[in-house]
Amino acid sequence: MINWQQFGLRSNPYDTLPLIEGGELPIHKAFVGRTVELQSLKDIFLSDSRACLTILGNVGVGKTSLANFHKFLFKYEEKKKPLFSFRREIEASKNLLNKKSFLTEVIGSTLREIRLLDPDLIKKEELLQKLEKLVDITQSLDISAGISIAGFGGEFGKTGTTEYPPSISNTMLENYFSNLVEFIKTHEIAGKKFGGLIVHINNFDIVLSDSKEKKGVIGFFQEIRDILQTRDVYYLFLGPKHFFRDIISVEKRLKSVFHLSPLVVNPLSKLEIIKAFEERMELLKSPDVVKYIAPFSNEAIFSLYDLYEGDARSIMNGLKDILSQVPETVLEPLGVDEAMLLLGKERWEVIKKSELTKEQEELLIFLATSSNYVTQKDLAIQLKKAPSNISGYYFNPLRDAGVIEVKKQEGKLKYWGLTQDYLPIKFILKAKKTIQQKTKENMQQLSLFSKGVENR
Ligand SMILES: Nc1ncnc2c1ncn2[C@@H]1O[C@H](COP(=O)(O)OP(=O)(O)O)[C@@H](O)[C@H]1O
Ligand SMILES: [Mg+2]
Known part of the structure; x- marks a missing residue:
């Protein structure tokens, strides 16, 4: 448990949830940051009466937060063409990827947002009530189908998740969706007029991490191609960098519906990350505190930035892990060496929990102290052992535990190194030396200081 109050903070500034309306x-x-990205989103949204856009980038760079902020701006601050949106994130899961579930989720999420902002409107409008019923029916069917799969009673319908009563057809759902969009354009919601709807589908990373799902995802987009072209509806699909190439541009007819190129999100700059943390700490400052105490020096944050290549989520997780290792009160922001040493220590303790054999520990220390990648032969020489037994005892278990990986391969020769998560154990030894040196210097200064006092 980290005591955030000692820094003058109400709670954890390194929370890794995406920024979201109402968060x-x-x-x-x-x-x-992100002024360029926000401007190009704005340009696209203002120049067309519909749009279909992919927002792509590595995990943790800030895609979801960007989409959420863009939605926020168009909902509350855009003057020319305000657009309605729901704050809830629809995750691109396997179950979502058919027209029926997709439309149900979009209609349901939109209704929920209307209910949050303007509950009286639902009471007043028959269409909205009818839509709520519809979503209710399809969702409870889904849930009961789920139960029959889990092995409880067959009376809920024997054929699995896609059994809907014939009365709720895709065509009907499509019509209701158009009605809902029309409603949004012609009615005030919470006293405000909107020109259309933004639909945001999050995280194609997860479905696509299983390469078998690729075909299904392509099929899904072909199936919803017509609803993607609904006037005054703006779609944002978030995913990994290869999403556009692998899914959208596979088929011309589909590609033509989408904006020409994806919006690629790169990591925030180092200074933007610092600014983001400062902003958070200011927002989370305890009421009676004049100035919070930053837990980390900028240099310490920069070295985590380098380690995780700007992935904000990993940086924050790393910072949290470091603080969980700090023994006592921190008076000064932690410097690079202290931070990296603590991160290395934390990772080392995680590894230790998996009960390393003596051999594995030897390999790890070897990897942590050598400046290059390591081959089996290198290790055999180091330990004076026959190379033949080494992979089974030493390398494979650590590879399976995600601690080491093959970094490059030349023919049959494999070069091993620590995975990004465990790279910090490399810092243990280096940082320890630097800190010992620094402590020595500080001690000298302290003793000079006290001599000065004595001599007065
Ligand atoms: N522009 C930004 N300003 C401040 N914090 C951000 C920004 N973008 C992302 N973050 C933070 O970084 C972390 C990862 O962002 P997220 O949007 O979830 O990334 P992704 O969706 O790409 O995985 C979150 O904790 C989020 O709050
Ligand atoms: Mg995300």
Whole structure:
């Protein structure tokens, strides 16, 4: 448990949830940077009466937060063409990837948002009530189908998840969806007029991490191609960098519906990350505190930035892991060496929990102290052992535990190194030396200081 109050903070500033409308951190204050990306989103949305756009980038760079902030701006601050949107994130899961589930989720999420902002409107409007019923029916069917799969009673329908009563057809759902969009354009919601709807589908990373799902995802987009072209509806699909190439541009007819190129999200700069953290700490400052105490020096944050190549989520997880290792009160922000040493220590303790054999520990220390990648032969020489037994005892178990991996291969020769998560154990030895040196210097200064006092 980390005591955040000692820093003058109410709670954890390194929370890794995406920024979202209505979240713990107010999105319009906590969001930093991305002016270029926001401008191009704005240009696209203002110049067309519909749009279909992919927002792509590595995990943890800030795709979801960007989409959420863009939605926020168009919902509350855009003057020319405000667009309605729901804050809830629809995750691209296997179950979502058919027209029926997709439309049900989109209609359901939109209704829920209307209910949050303007509950009286639902009471007043028959269409909205009818839509709520419809979503209710399809969702309870889904849930009961789920139960029959789990092995409880066959009376809920024997054929699995896709059994809907014939009365709720795709055509009907499509019509209801158009009605809903029309409703949004012609009615005030919470006293405000909107020109259309933004639909945001999050995280194609997860479905696509299983390469068998690729075909299904392509099929899904072909199936919803017509609803993607609904006037005044703006779609954002978030995913990994290869999403556009592998899914959207596979077929011309589909590609033509989408914006020409994906919006690629790159990591925030080092200074933007610092600014984001400062902003968060300011927002989370305890009421009676004049100035919070930053737990980390900028240099320490920069070295985590380098380690995780700007992935904000990993950086924050790393910072949290480091603080969980700090023994006592921190008076000064942690410097690079202290931070990296603690991160290395934390990772080392995680590894230790998996009960290393003596051999595995030897290999790890060898990897942690050598400046190059290591081959089996290198290790055999180091340990004076026959190379033949080494892979089974030494390398494979650590590879399976995600601690080491093959970094490059030349013919049959494999070069091993620590995975990114465990790279910090390399810092243990180096940082320890630097800190010992620094402590020595500090001691000298301290003794000079006290001599000065004595001599007075
Ligand atoms: N522009 C930004 N300003 C401040 N914090 C951000 C920004 N973008 C991302 N973050 C933070 O970084 C972390 C990862 O962002 P997220 O949007 O979830 O990334 P992704 O969707 O690409 O995985 C979250 O904790 C989020 O709050
Ligand atoms: Mg995300």
